[in-house]
Amino acid sequence: MKKIYALIPAAGMGKRMGAGQNKQYLQLAGRPILAHTLEVFQEAPFIDGIYLITPESEIPFCRSEVVERYGFSKVRAVVPGGAERQHSVYNGLRAIEAAGPDDLVLIHDGVRPFVTQAILKAAADAAESFGGCVVAVPVKDTVKVARDGIVTATPPREDLWLAQTPQAFRYSMIRAAHDAAAAQGFLGTDDASLFERQGWPLHLVSGDYRNIKITTPEDMILAEAFLNHAQH
Ligand SMILES: Nc1ccn([C@@H]2O[C@H](COP(=O)(O)OP(=O)(O)OP(=O)(O)O)[C@@H](O)[C@H]2O)c(=O)n1
Numbered sequence: 265m266k267k268i269y270a271l272i273p274a275a276g277m278g279k280r281m282g283a284g285q286n287k288q289y290l291q292l293a294g295r296p297i298l299a300h301t302l303e304v305f306q307e308a309p310f311i312d313g314i315y316l317i318t319p320e321s322e323i324p325f326c327r328s329e330v331v332e333r334y335g336f337s338k339v340r341a342v343v344p345g346g347a348e349r350q351h352s353v354y355n356g357l358r359a360i361e362a363a364g365p366d367d368l369v370l371i372h373d374g375v376r377p378f379v380t381q382a383i384l385k386a387a388a389d390a391a392e393s394f395g396g397c398v399v400a401v402p403v404k405d406t407v408k409v410a411r412d413g414i415v416t417a418t419p420p421r422e423d424l425w426l427a428q429t430p431q432a433f434r435y436s437m438i439r440a441a442h443d444a445a446a447a448q449g450f451l452g453t454d455d456a457s458l459f460e461r462q463g464w465p466l467h468l469v470s471g472d473y474r475n476i477k478i479t480t481p482e483d484m485i486l487a488e489a490f491l492n493h494a495q496h
């Protein structure tokens with residue numbers, strides 16, 4: 265029987281947030297951001313297990329203050345992260361000891377708490393059908409490419425998408441893509457780019473403009489607004 269795993273990288277330092285603590289533990293509606301994110305995966309009936317990745321020094325805190333406190337019974341392991349997001353995900357992939365080649369893995373930032381059940385399902389279905397997918401939304405603004413303060417190009421907007429997570433894959437494929445990147449010293453800002461450079465077609469799945477990655481202080485204001493809007 266094929267399994268579907270969630271891999272949640274939450275081992276960043278939140279430098280751009282500048283909150284004096286890791287942003288995944290900042291409170292939204294009385295609970296840490298990370299707890300909001302985990303809840304969506306805990307409640308998804310097709311998710312068999314969750315692998316959570318945090319800084320090594322925070323593993324006991326994360327276990328007691330997030331996993332146990334909020335009863336996330338699907339969390340199979342809390343895994344130490346690495347220097348960059350890609351290293352953290354790679355640690356997580358290697359920690360899924362029981363993974364079979366055709367099992368699926370949904371990789372989702374711990375700081376994207378507004379992902380929906382519908383997006384998880386669409387991503388899992390696309391990974392099952394095509395081997396790999398990235399959730400994304402169309403770019404709304406005109407994008408400029410620039411060097412040294414001078415614009416060098418204005419790419420056609422209809423070709424441009426903003427990559428979100430989850431990014432979902434057949435386990436054997438994303439594992440091979442990460443193995444190759446590690447061997448070749450390639451560092452990408454998402455997992456989809458590692459899959460792409462294997463030459464495999466990567467499918468787009470419609471995301472949601474509310475599925476933001478909480479990165480800078482303005483994002484906390486947006487997040488509060490989304491929560492208030494949902495309650496009324
Ligand atoms: N070494 C790292 C870096 C990032 N992440 C995780 O990847 C997700 C997206 O990263 P980002 O928003 O860039 O988080 P930070 O690295 O924490 O932010 P910053 O770059 O501002 O320090 C977050 O859930 C973050 O915890 C991770 O697991 N391991």
Ligand SMILES: C[C@](O)(CO)[C@H](O)COP(=O)(O)O
Nearest residue numbers: 373427428429453454455477
């Ligand atoms: C994976 C990602 O969420 C896609 O948008 C993002 O690339 C990760 O974080 P970063 O801000 O690029 O470090």
